[in-house]
Amino acid sequence: MLTCKDVCDNATRHIEGQSGLWDRIGLRFHLLICKECRRFMRQFRMMIGTSAKLNDLDQPTDKEIDELVTRLVSSQD
């Protein structure tokens, strides 16, 4: 029988699809009876979605690309 700690410790393994069949069944059963773990798993997934949406880096400008190309070409000479 899974404990809440097992659910937490294996959350990434479950989400990444790396759990075996019995682990998946055990997790489903545990989530049916444990509202705290249901909340944890829902919010853990929400956190993953959030971290994918944080600040983006800017594409390099044409000038930056030109400078880097110049350095690369001269390094080959």
Next chain:
Amino acid sequence: MFESEDKLIAGMIEGNDAAFRVAISHYQVSMMYLAASLVGQKIADEVVQEAWFSALKAIHKFEKRSSLKTWLLRIVANEGKTRLRKEKRMTSLEALTEADPAFASRFDGSGHWNPGPTTWDADSPDDLLTRDELKACMDQLIESLPDMQAATLNLRERQGYALNEICNILDVSESNVRVLLHRARLKLFRCIEHFQETGVCCTD
């Protein structure tokens, strides 16, 4: 002009400026993301530039067992790790994969939550990110994560790499990648939970 990766690689081997330009515009941002998460924003530029020099020296030996992008990211990771070792800033994998004591103490002796996770005031990632302070807080936390945890999180969440591809890029086992990712995710989870409870960033 370089509509396929093979043509782009051939152009780079020939030393064609236009090929370098295309490669840089396609891959520089991903390389910068990875370098910044490994060595920090300040010297990420230098690490990426070193990676380009190394890549050009070795491009004629590239065996195409992975995509060009994955190969370039592997070179960035190697350059980054070399730099960290030189500066004695590399954190050991053992330390990075140890259980987080702050999370372990959330459970009682029989493994039940004590206390349980609090309910967040949001229904979706977009909902959570409507608070600029939380967004800034998560950015700060990610910047403060140890090198390999930050790099793993970056490759998985921001760049969408599968765990087996991340092993290849960072040269660590798949089980270590999974643990590094889980530890980083738990820190972010705690950070959001703390912000939800107090309105204050966990890094303040």
